Amino acid sequence: MIFKDKYIDIHSHQVNTFDDRVAVLNVYPDKLVNFQNDGLYSLGVHPWFIPEKGVGKLLDIVAELSIKEEIVAIGECGLDKLSKTPFDVQEFVFEKHIEMAEKVQKPLIIHCVRSFNELVQFKINSGSSVDWIVHGFNANLQVADLLLRHELYLSFGKALLNPESNASKVISQVEDELYLLETDDSNTGIDEVYKAASERVHMDLDILKLSMQTNFINCFKL
Numbered sequence: 001m002i003f004k005d006k007y008i009d010i011h012s013h014q015v016n017t018f019d020d021r022v023a024v025l026n027v028y029p030d031k032l033v034n035f036q037n038d039g040l041y042s043l044g045v046h047p048w049f050i051p052e053k054g055v056g057k058l059l060d061i062v063a064e065l066s067i068k069e070e071i072v073a074i075g076e077c078g079l080d081k082l083s084k085t086p087f088d089v090q091e092f093v094f095e096k097h098i099e100m101a102e103k104v105q106k107p108l109i110i111h112c113v114r115s116f117n118e119l120v121q122f123k124i125n126s127g128s129s130v131d132w133i134v135h136g137f138n139a140n141l142q143v144a145d146l147l148l149r150h151e152l153y154l155s156f157g158k159a160l161l162n163p164e165s166n167a168s169k170v171i172s173q174v175e176d177e178l179y180l181l182e183t184d185d186s187n188t189g190i191d192e193v194y195k196a197a198s199e200r201v202h203m204d205l206d207i208l209k210l211s212m213q214t215n216f217i218n219c220f221k222l
Contacts, residue, residue, distance in 0.1 A: 003213045009190040010155055010216060011042065011076065011109055011135045011182040021190050023183075024220075026076055026109070029061035035070045042073035042109050044097055047080045047090045055089075059096050066104045072220050074101040075109030076135060079122075082113050091118075098126050107131040107219055109155075116143050120150050131219045136184050138167045148178060153219055155180040158188040160196035171200045176211050180219065 009023035015033075024040045027033055028049065035041060043065055045058050065071055077097040079090050101108045107130050112119050116139065123132060132152045137144070138159040147154060154174060159167035171179060181197055183190050194212075198205045216222065 003216070005209070006213070007190040007194055007209065008181065008212045008216045009183050009193075010073075010133065010180045010220075011157075011184055012190075013185040014183060014187075018190075022216075023190070024072060024109075029058040029065075032061075032065075035068065037070075039070055040072045041070050042075050043071050044075035044077040044109070045093055046076055046111060047078055047083045047085055047093070050083075050085045050089060050093055055093060059093070059100075062097070063100050066100050066106065071104075071106070072222065073107045073109050073133075074104070075133075076111045077108065078111035079115035079118055080111060080113040081115050091122075094122065095126075098122065098128055101130050102126075102128055105130055105221070107133055107153075107221075110134050110152075111136070116146060119152075120146060123150050123152065133180065133219065135182055137170070137179075138165055139170075140166050141170050141173060144170045144174065148174065153178060153180055153215075155182050156197065157182045157184045157193060158186040160193055160200060161188065163200075168196075168200050171197060172202070176201070176203075177215055177218075180215055181212055 006022045012023040024042050026042050043062050074097050112134050133155050135155040136157050137154040156167050159165040181193050198208045
């Protein structure tokens with residue numbers, strides 16, 4: 001796949017219809033799309049949507065499809081203390097995603113809310129060798145430092161459009177090779193996210209695009 005002059009969007013819920021964007025489309029095992037030959041996808045069970053019964057079947061689907069070339073990342077998955085799903089169940093499901101990502105050697109895209117210490121403990125205990133990406137990062141610098149010390153990537157999205165957000169304050173403190181950009185489930189264009197990011201880090205837009213392409217290739221092993 002050719003990334004030259006493209007905006008890399010590492011986590012999106014929008015079907016890729018933009019000529020200037022390369023996106024990793026997030027899909028769920030109970031709502032699968034028809035995988036396109038030139039498409040890139042992530043697949044996992046979100047902590048909000050872990051069913052009371054039948055999660056094993058969903059995890060089996062993730063495991064079965066995770067070997068497909070089109071699946072370039074496992075997730076989004078993770079830990080969320082605001083979710084109605086019992087936290088011990090979330091931990092069990094997250095651990096299964098870690099195991100699957102390790103088996104297929106693909107990065108983890110992680111949803112994390114008020115669970116950063118637990119997330120880091122999973123990273124330490126698992127000994128995982130694949131890259132972990134905390135998507136939609138909008139926490140403070142202390143949390144960012146914690147994650148970066150344990151070699152997690154941060155992915156920033158629409159929060160960058162607000163100059164007073166945590167994301168806007170943190171991104172300029174993160175080394176260029178340790179973050180990525182995304183749209184998530186917003187209607188914000190990836191070009192808008194990049195424009196905001198370039199302003200926050202005081203980097204020319206074309207150089208930022210090259211930097212994100214390099215990070216994408218390195219993190220996703222493409």
